[in-house]
Amino acid sequence: MPLFGPKQSKEGKRRMEHKMTLAKSSPEPSYDLSDCELTEVPSGVYTLCKVLQKEVLLLHSNFLTSLRGGGLLKDLCALRVLDLHQNRLSSLPDDIGELATLQVLNLENNKLTSLPEAVSQLQALQTLNCRENRLTDVHSAIGNMKSLRTLDLSKNRVSVLPKQLCRIKTLESLLVDVKQMVYPPAELCEGGTAEIMKALCAASGEVYTPPTHHLLPVLDAGTRSGATPMDTDKHLLLQQEYDKSLQEQKRREHVELEAQLQAGHQEQMVMFSQASQARQNIITVMAQEQDKMDGELTDLQNRKEQEKQRLVQSLQIAEQSAAKLVRYLMETNEKARKTEALLEAMERERIEMEETVTSLHLEHENLRTKEVLAAMSQMLAENYNFEQLRQQYEATRDAVARHAQDSASNDSDRIEVLLDGKQQNQTALVHRMAQEEEFQKKAFEALQLEKDIKHSRVTGQIALIEQELVQLTVVEMEKKALRMDVEQEVLCQKRTALTALLVQLLEEKQNREQELKKRLVEMESRRQAEQEDYWLILYQRLLDRKPQQLVNKEAQVDVDVLKLLNRVGAEDYIPVFACHHIFTMEQLCQMSNRDLQQIGMHQFGLRQEIVTAAKKWQEEEKKKVPDKQDSPTVSTPVPGSSAEAPPVAPPEPPAVPTAPARDTLARVITECVVCMEQNSSVLFLNCGHVCCCAGCAGNLEQCPLCRGDIIQRVILVSVE
Numbered sequence: 001m002p003l004f005g006p007k008q009s010k011e012g013k014r015r016m017e018h019k020m021t022l023a024k025s026s027p028e029p030s031y032d033l034s035d036c037e038l039t040e041v042p043s044g045v046y047t048l049c050k051v052l053q054k055e056v057l058l059l060h061s062n063f064l065t066s067l068r069g070g071g072l073l074k075d076l077c078a079l080r081v082l083d084l085h086q087n088r089l090s091s092l093p094d095d096i097g098e099l100a101t102l103q104v105l106n107l108e109n110n111k112l113t114s115l116p117e118a119v120s121q122l123q124a125l126q127t128l129n130c131r132e133n134r135l136t137d138v139h140s141a142i143g144n145m146k147s148l149r150t151l152d153l154s155k156n157r158v159s160v161l162p163k164q165l166c167r168i169k170t171l172e173s174l175l176v177d178v179k180q181m182v183y184p185p186a187e188l189c190e191g192g193t194a195e196i197m198k199a200l201c202a203a204s205g206e207v208y209t210p211p212t213h214h215l216l217p218v219l220d221a222g223t224r225s226g227a228t229p230m231d232t233d234k235h236l237l238l239q240q241e242y243d244k245s246l247q248e249q250k251r252r253e254h255v256e257l258e259a260q261l262q263a264g265h266q267e268q269m270v271m272f273s274q275a276s277q278a279r280q281n282i283i284t285v286m287a288q289e290q291d292k293m294d295g296e297l298t299d300l301q302n303r304k305e306q307e308k309q310r311l312v313q314s315l316q317i318a319e320q321s322a323a324k325l326v327r328y329l330m331e332t333n334e335k336a337r338k339t340e341a342l343l344e345a346m347e348r349e350r351i352e353m354e355e356t357v358t359s360l361h362l363e364h365e366n367l368r369t370k371e372v373l374a375a376m377s378q379m380l381a382e383n384y385n386f387e388q389l390r391q392q393y394e395a396t397r398d399a400v401a402r403h404a405q406d407s408a409s410n411d412s413d414r415i416e417v418l419l420d421g422k423q424q425n426q427t428a429l430v431h432r433m434a435q436e437e438e439f440q441k442k443a444f445e446a447l448q449l450e451k452d453i454k455h456s457r458v459t460g461q462i463a464l465i466e467q468e469l470v471q472l473t474v475v476e477m478e479k480k481a482l483r484m485d486v487e488q489e490v491l492c493q494k495r496t497a498l499t500a501l502l503v504q505l506l507e508e509k510q511n512r513e514q515e516l517k518k519r520l521v522e523m524e525s526r527r528q529a530e531q532e533d534y535w536l537i538l539y540q541r542l543l544d545r546k547p548q549q550l551v552n553k554e555a556q557v558d559v560d561v562l563k564l565l566n567r568v569g570a571e572d573y574i575p576v577f578a579c580h581h582i583f584t585m586e587q588l589c590q591m592s593n594r595d596l597q598q599i600g601m602h603q604f605g606l607r608q609e610i611v612t613a614a615k616k617w618q619e620e621e622k623k624k625v626p627d628k629q630d631s632p633t634v635s636t637p638v639p640g641s642s643a644e645a646p647p648v649a650p651p652e653p654p655a656v657p658t659a660p661a662r663d664t665l666a667r668v669i670t671e672c673v674v675c676m677e678q679n680s681s682v683l684f685l686n687c688g689h690v691c692c693c694a695g696c697a698g699n700l701e702q703c704p705l706c707r708g709d710i711i712q713r714v715i716l717v718s719v720e
Contacts, residue, residue: 006037006039006063007037007039008036008037008038008039009037012036012037012038013036013037015035015036016033016036016037016038016042019032019033019036020033020042023048023052023054024048024052029053029054029055029056030054030055030056030057030058030081031045031048031049031052031054031056031057031058032058033045033057033058033059033062034058034059034060034061034062034083035060035061035062036062037062037063038059038062038063038064039062039063039064039065040064040065040066040068040069040070041059041064041067041068041069041070042069042070043069043070043071044070044071045057045070045071046070046071046072046073046075046076047071047072047075049075049076049078049079050075050076050077050078053078054078054079055078055079055080055081056079056080056081056083057076057079057081057082057083058081058083059082059083059084059087060083060084060085060086060087060106061085061086061087062086062087063087063088064084064087064088064089065087065088065089065090066089066090066091066093067084067089067092067093067096068093072095073093073095073096073098073099074095074098076098076099076102077098077099077100077101078101079099079101079102080101080102080103080104081102081103081104081106082099082102082104082105082106083104083106084105084106084107084110085106085107085108085109085110085129086108086109086110087109087110088110088111089107089110089111089112090110090111090112090113091112091113091114091116092107092112092115092116092118092119093116094116094118095118096116096118096119096122097118097119097120097121097122098121099122100122100123100124101124102122102124102125103124103125103126103127103147104125104126104127105122105125105127105128105129106127106129107128107129107130107133108129108130108131108132108133108152109131109132109133110132110133111133111134112130112133112134112135113133113134113135113136114135114136114137114139115130115135115138115139115142116139117139117141119139119141119142119145120139120141120142120143120144120145121144122145123145123146123147124147125145125147125148126147126148126149126150126170127148127149127150128145128148128150128151128152129150129152130151130152130153130156131152131153131154131155131156131175132154132155132156133155133156134156134157135153135156135157135158136156136157136158137158137160138153138158138161138162138165139162140162140163140164141164142162142164142165142168143162143164143165143166143167143168144164144167145168146168146169146170147170148168148170148171149170149171149172149173149211150171150172150173151168151171151173151174151175152173152175153174153175153176153177154175154176154177155177156177157180158176158177158180159180159181159182159183160181160182160183161176161181161183161184161196161200163200163203163204164204165197165200166197166200166201166203166204166206166208167206169209169211169213170211171193171197171211172193172211173193174193174196174197176189176196178190184196184199184200194210332411332415335411336408336411339404339407339408342400342404343401343404346397346400346401350397353390353393441520441524444520445516445520458505458508458509458512459509461505462502462505462506462509465498465501465502465505466502466683466714466716468498469495469498469499469502469683469688469689469690470670470680470683470690470716472491472494472495472498472688473495473670473680473688473689473690473691473705474670474690475491476491476492476495476689476705477670477673477691477705495687495688495689496687496688498688499685499686499687499688500686502683502685502688503685503686503712506712506714550575550578550579553575553578553579553581554574554575554578556578556583557574557577557578557582557583558583558584558585560584560585560617561577561582561583561584561585561588562574564585564588564610564613564614564617565577565610567613568606568609568610568613569606569609570601570606570609570610573600573601576599576600576601577599580599582599585614585617585618585621588610588614589614589615589617589618591611591614592611593607593608593611596610596611670690670691672691672692672693672696673691673692673704673705674692674693674696674700674704675693675695675696677693678693678694678695678696679693680692680693681693681694681715681716682694682697682713682714682715682716683713683714683715683716684697684703684708684710684712684713685710685711685712685713685714686708686711686712687703687705687706687708687710689703689705689706690716691703691704691705692704694715697713
């Protein structure tokens, strides 16, 4: 036995909770906990079966080793079907016999080695499936089961059947492994259930009767000893009437059974159709989600491909600059190499000449003295000439060497000057890029806070709540002066609720700012990891988005104006018209070609088409309303058009500062209750009173109005 058995996974636990909830809410008589990876029966299951009047308990396809944990088995007194197949049960509890109404017991594919004697107490059991277990014998008490119709002992180690099995007169199907049977013999077991029962009845000295004769109780037909013929005739008449009533009852039960089977079949068909519909719905939803996910992946791949192309272009530019530098260095090296080759050639010529001179000197020493004396003068003259030539050659060689050295030194100096200039340019460029990157970070942080809708909404709500708290404090002080206790209590409740909401919004605002800062830190770390200009990309994306104010203005543009611009192909200029507050066709009709050019339309043909289309629309409107031709044009939509008057643009929310501010703008009209000189400008939390100025509130630990502890102070800007 393994030390550590299987454990229930999260998916199995989720499936178990779902099935338990479904069983509690469903009126069906079954309680299904199959395929939930259970290692023991959940607590309270047997009690729930009793309370919910469940007749079927399905615990198959789990890891159960016993039936403990679910409660008392006597709570399953109304259970008709108990399915435990495909588990790890090694034994059954002794109180299994308390299931008095159990009709089907499925124990297939477990680890049972024997059946308890208490199984014989299941008098209503009709099907007992013990297939594929480890049974070696069958208890003789099984013969006391009077209603058993099917007994499956196949794929076990049973080789001997008890003789008491012949007492089960209703047994219709008995399945055993024929090849391993010893008693009854295997040859006899091949004949089927009837032959096995006949052999067991013969061995027990009983008469075999087919199971069809014992499905219903039969009255004793024998006459009592000493009964008269008249009593016998009456008894026979009663027996015949009873037989007829039994047949009629059997026929009715058969009809009811068929009706129940038909109803069950219909219910199964309905459940199957519902399950098919639900499955189809799930498949549709999954297909939609998959399509959506594929679209998102395609967009992501496109963005990655664009970034990759930009990176490749930048790499190509860098490679080109590097190639130019390499070519320049190679040319410089080639010039230096040629200079060195010339110097080496001159050195080789000098060495060869010295060797020639040495060899000539040796030859002259070997000559005779006279010849030496005779040729001395000639040799001196030649030596003199040679010395002059040599000095001239050395001077020429030294001049050439100095010239080559000066040229190489000048080239090296120029290269060093160029490299220093390039290094300085690179340093300045890196410094400038760092400054631009820092500016981009600050601009992105400011723009992120400005564009963050949640931050703006929380800031606006905080301002409204602080204004309301100021007003409540003023009203509370006035009511307190008038000694109105009831209204004072109501105001106190309102103030408490607003204060709690203000604290919550302040925490939410702080959390939001921390979340934005954390997001900026994550972006910075990602930028450093990928070595990309991430801030510039995000800033460019934010610049590419339309501001909310421009979107609101575009929503105010008349439908006729949109149709006209789309018809002439000028839909790209809709934001331009919205920015210049050109919302209606009347305003557009009053504009000339020059006016359109002044607002930013530089295409003459497009301007002419817009003016022509506007005039045509104006003529059509004059034909529709002839009595208003001379009336001045007003910015009212034409009757019958689907556009309505442009709504008043909502006030723009206050710009969000780059750093969270502690001061909030509110209207304070009450004087300080401490000094009686300055206006109240500090909001106390958690009480929510605004009753002190900034100078007096610094030393206070309790609110002067309610004597509550001061947890936090919010400074308000006083507006006279």
